[in-house]
Amino acid sequence: xxxxxxxxxxxxxxxxxxxxxxxxxxxxxxxxxxxxxxxxxxxxxxxxxxxxxxxxxxxxxxxxxxxxxxxxxxxxxxxxxxxxxxxxxxxxxxxxxxxxxxxxxxxxxxxxxxxxxxxxxxxxxxxxxxxxxxxxxxxxxxxxxxxxxxxxxxxxxxxxxxxxxxxxxxxxxxxxxxxxxxxxxxxxxxxxxxxxxxxxxxxxxxxxxxxxxxxxxxxxxxxxxxxxxxxxxxxxxxxxxxxxxxxxxxxxxxxxxxxxxxxxxxxxxxxxxxxxx
Numbered sequence: 001x002x003x004x005x006x007x008x009x010x011x012x013x014x015x016x017x018x019x020x021x022x023x024x025x026x027x028x029x030x031x032x033x034x035x036x037x038x039x040x041x042x043x044x045x046x047x048x049x050x051x052x053x054x055x056x057x058x059x060x061x062x063x064x065x066x067x068x069x070x071x072x073x074x075x076x077x078x079x080x081x082x083x084x085x086x087x088x089x090x091x092x093x094x095x096x097x098x099x100x101x102x103x104x105x106x107x108x109x110x111x112x113x114x115x116x117x118x119x120x121x122x123x124x125x126x127x128x129x130x131x132x133x134x135x136x137x138x139x140x141x142x143x144x145x146x147x148x149x150x151x152x153x154x155x156x157x158x159x160x161x162x163x164x165x166x167x168x169x170x171x172x173x174x175x176x177x178x179x180x181x182x183x184x185x186x187x188x189x190x191x192x193x194x195x196x197x198x199x200x201x202x203x204x205x206x207x208x209x210x211x212x213x214x215x216x217x218x219x220x221x222x223x224x225x226x227x228x229x230x231x232x233x234x235x236x237x238x239x240x241x242x243x244x245x246x247x248x249x250x251x252x253x254x255x256x257x258x259x260x261x262x263x264x265x266x267x268x269x270x271x272x273x274x275x276x277x
Contacts, residue, residue, distance in 0.1 A: 001029060001030050001031070002030075002031045002032065003030060003031070003032040003033075003228040003229055003230060003231075004032065004033050004034065004106075004107055004229045004230060004231050004233075005032055005033065005034040005035070005036065005104060005228065005229040006030060006032040006034070006035050006036070006226055006227070006228050006229075007036045007038055007114070007197050007215070007217045007226065007227040007228070007229075008023075008035075008036070008037060008038070008217055008220065008226045008227075009037065009038035009039050009040060009041070009079070009116065009198075009199025009200070009217050009218075009219065010039065010040040010079070010199045010200070010202055010218070010219035010220065010221060011023060011037075011040065011041050011042075011060065011219075011220045011221075012040055012042075012043040012046070012081065012219070012220070012221050013041060013042045013043060013053075013057045013060060013061070014042055014043040014044070014046050014047040014052055014053055014057065015043045015046045015052060015221075016052060016146065017145075017146070017221045018043075018057065018220060018221060019220050019221065019224055020054070020056035020057050020059070020060050020220075021056050022220070022224055022240055022241070023060055023220050023224075023240075024056065024059055024060060024063060025240070026224075026226065026238075026240045027060070027063050027064070027067070028063075030226070030228065030238075031067075031072070032072060032228070033072065033073060034072070034073045034074075034075070034104065035064070035067055035072050035073070035074045035075070036074075036075050036077070036102075036104065036114055036197070037064070037074065037075065037076040037077065037096075038077050038079070038114060038115075038116055038197065038198065038199045038217060039077050039078055039079025039080070039081075039082065039116025039117070039118070039199050039200065040079035040080065040081040040082060040116065040199065040200070040219075041076065041078075041079075041082055042081070042082045042085075043081045043082070044081055044082050044083065044084050045081050046081075064096070065094045065095070065096065068094060068095030068096050069094070069095055073097075074095060074096045074097065075096070075097045075098075075099055075102055075114075076096050076097065076098050076099070077098075077099050077100065077101060077102065077114060077115065077116055078098065078100075078116070079116035079117075079118055079199065079200060080116070080118035080121075080200075085098060086100065101113065101114060101115045102114045103193070104197070104229075106229060106233040106235070107229070107230075107231060107232055107233035108232065108233030109233075110194040110195060110213065110233065111192075111193050111194050111195075112193060112194065112195045112196060112197050112213070112215070113187075113188045113191060113193040113195070113196045113197070114196075114197050114198075115184070115196065115197075115198050116198060116199055116200055117180070117184055117198035117199060117200035117201065117216075118200050120180055120183045120184050120187070120200075121180065121200060121201075145222075158241075180200075180201055181205070181209060181214055181216070182209060184196050184198055184214065185209035185210060185212040185214045186210075186212075188212050188214075189210065189211070189212050193212070194212070194213060195212055195213030195214065195215060196212065196213070196214055196215065197215045197216075197217065197227060198215070198216055198217075199216060199217055199218070199219065200216075201216065202218065202219040202221065202222055202223065203216055203218065203223075204216055204217060204218030204219075204223050204225040204227075204237050204239070205218075205237075206227070206235060206237055206277040207277075213235075213277070215227055215235060215277075217237075218237070218239075223239060224239060224240045224241060225237055225238065225239050225240070226238050226240070234277070235277045236277070
């Protein structure tokens, strides 16, 4: 499938939680004119604590560089986990452009602001030690999640994210997500954009916030999601899963009014679920 643009973030290469094999298959199956890497591509925090770099993670990097060599416009916007790359802003590496932030104009003329989003996270900005602690606890949850899904695979059950479930059950985490999304959309409005694309919070979303199109492309640790732009400017969230028995949590066309959700037993069983806007 070929798109005008693909937006991915929060790969967290360098951690056991990164689902590199699934990402490689996604990159093979989805080409684009533009590819935006919106932060936390490499997890420098984890690599400082313990080196972890299997061949699959190297294959992802090689695949991204190969796309740049073949003419795809690849832009890398560093996040808080790969903040070391912020020292190379406005440089090019292997055809990949490194930017603190950038913009993208959709085919229908809407202008989007592209930013990782950690600037709007008060914990990361003002209490970095707490962010490191949370990162350690998150890694423990991901480790449990891997063992749980190994068991689910043996039972032929679909993938399920324990860490995402726990975050959605914690009221304060839900409030944080809402505050984050509103703050990012508000800043995009101040800057004169029609919308914003970000990452950071690992929650894929497309919705309108006070007239601003808020898009979060999710991650490749829990949701295995990407945001794509079709040739007509339509934006779509894709959830990738290689399991034949995968039933997506959301498969719904999302028009500019109200989304409808078909019953699960009426859905097809694809390898990628889609949400459009």
